[in-house]
Amino acid sequence: MYGQKSAVEIDTDSFFKTLPAESEDAKPASAHAQVPFVTPLREMNFVLNEVLDAPGHYQKLGYTDLTPDFVDEINGAVASFAEEKVAPLYSSGDAEGCKYNTDSSVSTPRGYKEAYEEWSQGGWSGLTVPEEYGGQGMPLSLGVIKSEIIGTANWSWSMYPGLSMGAINTLLLHASEEQKQTYLTKLVTGEWSGTMCLTEPACGTDLGQVSTRAVDNGDGSYSVTGTKVYISGGEHDMAENIVHIVLARLPGAPEGTKGISLFLVPKYLPNEEGELTGEESADNRNVTCVGIEDKMGIKSSATCVMGFENSKGWLIGEPNDGLNQMFTFMNTARLGTAMQGVCHMERSYQGALPWCMDRASMRALSGKKYPDDVADKIIVHPDVRKNLLTIKALTECGRAMIYDAALKADGMLDDDEAVREKCEEELGLHTPTMKAWLTELGIECSSLGMQVYGGAGFIKDYGMEQIMRDARISTLYEGTTGVQALDLLGRKIILDKGKELGKQAKLQIGEAFEIGTSSTAGNHNLRGHALEVASLSTQWVTTSMRIVAGAASDREIVGSASTDFLMFSGYISGAYQWLKMMNAAGTALDANPDMDAADRSFYESKLHTGRFYFDRLLPKAYALRDMSIKKPDSIMNMPLDGWDLATTLPSNSGDAYAGYKPE
Amino acid sequence: MYGQKSAVEIDTDSFFKTLPAESEDAKPASAHAQVPFVTPLREMNFVLNEVLDAPGHYQKLGYTDLTPDFVDEINGAVASFAEEKVAPLYSSGDAEGCKYNTDSSVSTPRGYKEAYEEWSQGGWSGLTVPEEYGGQGMPLSLGVIKSEIIGTANWSWSMYPGLSMGAINTLLLHASEEQKQTYLTKLVTGEWSGTMCLTEPACGTDLGQVSTRAVDNGDGSYSVTGTKVYISGGEHDMAENIVHIVLARLPGAPEGTKGISLFLVPKYLPNEEGELTGEESADNRNVTCVGIEDKMGIKSSATCVMGFENSKGWLIGEPNDGLNQMFTFMNTARLGTAMQGVCHMERSYQGALPWCMDRASMRALSGKKYPDDVADKIIVHPDVRKNLLTIKALTECGRAMIYDAALKADGMLDDDEAVREKCEEELGLHTPTMKAWLTELGIECSSLGMQVYGGAGFIKDYGMEQIMRDARISTLYEGTTGVQALDLLGRKIILDKGKELGKQAKLQIGEAFEIGTSSTAGNHNLRGHALEVASLSTQWVTTSMRIVAGAASDREIVGSASTDFLMFSGYISGAYQWLKMMNAAGTALDANPDMDAADRSFYESKLHTGRFYFDRLLPKAYALRDMSIKKPDSIMNMPLDGWDLATTLPSNSGDAYAGYKPE
Structure with a gap:
């Protein structure tokens, strides 16, 4: 055995x-x-x-x-x-x-x-x-x-x-x-x-x-x-x-x-x-x-x-x-739940792709692509491609994030306590982001996988809807998204005085610089992406500093900023992994210009997918940044009786009034 | 009878x-x-x-x-x-x-x-x-x-x-x-x-x-x-x-x-x-x-x-x-499906609110709010409030958008064909956005309603998960989100040469100006919001012009921009409705300073919720704008064999290669 x-x-x-x-x-x-x-x-x-x-x-x-x-x-x-x-x-x-x-x-x-x-x-x-x-x-x-x-x-x-x-x-x-x-x-x-x-x-x-x-x-x-x-x-x-x-x-x-x-x-x-x-x-x-x-x-x-x-x-x-x-193993356990997001994304992609390659509907706006067929395969349509690419881009950077963390986790069972502690610290910064960001995206992507099927996505026979139902638990157990966000901003950044965050940002900026100045970057158009990773890594630190500075006078800033900040962090980490993957793909292509067609296709696909991530997904990071630094007022100022209990929900309300004593 | x-x-x-x-x-x-x-x-x-x-x-x-x-x-x-x-x-x-x-x-x-x-x-x-x-x-x-x-x-x-x-x-x-x-x-x-x-x-x-x-x-x-x-x-x-x-x-x-x-x-x-x-x-x-x-x-x-x-x-x-x-009644039918988004959001809010008022967990970061209880009601936590406010803010502007359109639809049964045509044109611009944006948000919000329940949200006994399952169909039938997006950008804007869009933007800018310069705006801090509505309404037109200009040389721009542009349009329309609602609430408060507490609470709740929308949801519009004006390359350039069929899905792929003849 x-x-x-x-x-x-x-x-x-x-x-x-x-x-x-x-x-x-x-x-x-x-x-x-x-x-x-x-x-x-x-x-x-x-x-x-x-x-x-x-x-x-x-x-x-x-x-x-x-x-x-x-x-x-x-x-x-x-x-x-x-x-x-x-x-x-x-x-x-x-x-x-x-x-x-x-x-x-x-x-x-x-x-x-x-x-x-x-x-x-x-x-x-x-x-x-x-x-x-x-x-x-x-x-x-x-x-x-x-x-x-x-x-x-x-x-x-x-x-x-x-x-x-x-x-x-x-x-x-x-x-x-x-x-x-x-x-x-x-x-x-x-x-x-x-x-x-x-x-x-x-x-x-x-x-x-x-x-x-x-x-x-x-x-x-x-x-x-x-x-x-x-x-x-x-x-x-x-x-x-x-x-x-x-x-x-x-x-x-x-x-x-x-x-x-x-x-x-x-x-x-x-x-x-x-x-x-x-x-x-x-x-x-x-x-x-x-x-x-x-x-x-x-x-x-x-x-x-x-x-x-x-x-x-x-x-x-x-x-x-x-x-x-x-909680000793909480970071490792959360790595496992973060993985759930990647699992469902991968499954969703594998379910969606063959359908898009096979289903014929409408014609490409730029002209027929399957002129002898009654309609074009839906893989030609930009919105279908966008949905597929979203799943593909997030699955692949999600996997890279998790493997990166998993290698760090190898120190968790080391005999040397110092090694275990260092490992715990490095892992600690990443796990809440991975857990929350990847599981939220797991739901989103399993939904996109249904979406390309049209009505068939909703029917059990096609096998796609189960993926979304299974994915839905992942943002709830092992600490909800909100709990992960507080863990990241409160415990892993503020309590840590930003030490690990600073280290990680510095590492990312250094790698981005190295990649951005390489010949690979020149050959494969990676310079702009490297610059954006470096810039966002800097903003990651400055945004957290801005939130922390505000928290000195209003503790609620931490809670009200945390979820958007976590999602912001997620998109930055995804960009960092994509930069590394694009660099690896470009390096492979440059090193072996005579590689066979399947290998070439694999590496070029990485470059295409990475570009899609930077073009069509990463802009969300800026909105998340902007939302995370807003004052908490619009979240915190609603009084108890402003939630419409008095007007629409008189009999179904909870007993929130009982015992409520704000300072 | x-x-x-x-x-x-x-x-x-x-x-x-x-x-x-x-x-x-x-x-x-x-x-x-x-x-x-x-x-x-x-x-x-x-x-x-x-x-x-x-x-x-x-x-x-x-x-x-x-x-x-x-x-x-x-x-x-x-x-x-x-x-x-x-x-x-x-x-x-x-x-x-x-x-x-x-x-x-x-x-x-x-x-x-x-x-x-x-x-x-x-x-x-x-x-x-x-x-x-x-x-x-x-x-x-x-x-x-x-x-x-x-x-x-x-x-x-x-x-x-x-x-x-x-x-x-x-x-x-x-x-x-x-x-x-x-x-x-x-x-x-x-x-x-x-x-x-x-x-x-x-x-x-x-x-x-x-x-x-x-x-x-x-x-x-x-x-x-x-x-x-x-x-x-x-x-x-x-x-x-x-x-x-x-x-x-x-x-x-x-x-x-x-x-x-x-x-x-x-x-x-x-x-x-x-x-x-x-x-x-x-x-x-x-x-x-x-x-x-x-x-x-x-x-x-x-x-x-x-x-x-x-x-x-x-x-x-x-x-x-x-x-x-x-298709004569397609716009009206789509109005009905757009409404489905609002229905599920409302139901989700009504299910989520009593739980948040009743469930006790953790303490507010700013100090105990229910000092005599073992823990605070979760309504005190920023992330919970943010989820609730997201549902509330989107439900309410969604309802306003639909009622606004429904009043326009009253002309659809008029004896006068000219009235019917005018009605069809006005309605036509709005329906794809409402249908797609509100149903996408219906799914998102029914998911947020589950989220505040933690693990209980996933359990059938609590009644929340059904709402999300029911909501999921709404972006698929009556034309998928992608189809609505093409309808908006292709038919309702480009084929119309931007006429209705221009009219609607002008109307919004005019109303924003009127509200922004009123004493109500001064009394209730609406000036910045009015300015943003006017600015975004302008960007709505300029963004569409930019996309249309690009489409002259590359038809695929329409398809690749359309979904982000539609969602961009949705957030703008939501902001416009919120500005009007905040103005109405402020006007009511100013007109009757002696109103009873329940009425006051109702109107003030509108102002709080509207502010939340502008602060914490509207920033997404800018990311959507930025994504919509990207070149289509990163969506369109992936060749057929780059989707990983060759490497991971050899036996499950569709027959996309058969008959494929790109120009």
């Missing part, structure tokens, strides 16, 4: 390529068409090898075997699995959804369990886990790419192993050795899965309100009581046990976020040897799924209400340090 | 207020919560009476009885019906959807039929139909407001009477007197309903490809054969007969759009007296519903595939004049 081999010993032929034959049960149950899915390995390799120098990075980290070819082989193996086993369940999983049964169990759609078993048997859950716990010890960045591939194939399915990764990483950093031996090893093999239990009915963002209680049983264990909601993978039929990582309060703990501790609470209690007893049944569950949510999308991901009632659990780390521990 | 009385005789007490008791069947079947719905009559009256002078307009048209009070009474009666009978079916209708039965019939959700019957008995379908055909002879604008009210209550339900209105208006202008007496009168009473059958599997936008055939039977009737898709209300159980208005080709007709004729094809053939024979059954249907679509939203609106097979029909108007006739 791959998971039990070390990286250097991997026999890729036998482990990556030999996937179990498709089971009978895995056939899609839906009549709906399947949006095609092909892993864009060439795109991924371009970013890794030609834009970011991942090969050099891996060598520097000591992963001497991680050559471009070997990385491609690993990704290719994930791709085969994703395309053959997971992608075919995308539509059927949505159509079937999860079922909550009378015995409080949850059934996942047909084929999900089988795919999960194959995934586990392949050892994929342990790809980035140290070898001492049964993993492969690969860098985290490869885990991010793994998530991208299975997430693009079927986001909902990928959430089950994805949540396990959250539990794995938390246990890795904070659990006792005993806890690791009992629980982590089972999570690594995939025999057991994991969840993160944070949210309660009264609080999601505001975890200081957590009211789940834990009482010391005197034997090293605790009794945990409370209700957790929106728990992804809280209950399902894919693994034999589920390990819940739970935020709860000890008696007498301080109020708010400083009184929250972290607990490990398994669905079934293992025996002293850490094994299940064989008597697992509805009667002896330690945690009960009380129900599942009926949602707009990601219907095959079970979103559970979990009831803890004197559920036996164990403290992870120190008391009252729970939020801190839970 | 109201529909059989003339406007002057209406006894509003007995006809508007006495609605039949709720039937047992009408109870919602769904467990999902209902987003509250209250008709914003105060808002509507403000726009009609204080911003647009609808009372003066109605007097001028000769509707002497249409005083503000009477208009409010009519709207109030629609509101009561909508709130009591239609809104309660919003969630349940979505959960149940329509069912296609083995006998090719379609069942609508519980309560739909009963609500439709009450609506018909109330005579509402005939509100704007001339009295000679059994209607009330009210101006079209009141029909638009009627559609708004029932559309906000339950868009999908409102589509059934909405499509009938399309058939009614088409027959009114183009059918023979005999056809009117037989079919129109039944549509007016609601006994029969209507559809518009344009789209076919191979063509939606490009109606020149219509392939449905009609053959002369020699007895005045025709045999119609073909398949029509996406036919809203094509089959259902709410009316006893359905009148299809069908685009088809006569033998030997010219190719393309010039060879299309319009036919009337009833589901069941009436006898010589124009009555049903009583033998209507699955066996003797003249038209067959072949299936219904499974869609992302508007699930309770039956979207049908209609099979015509030697179906007996009658020519409407002259041969080969079908598209022309179908």
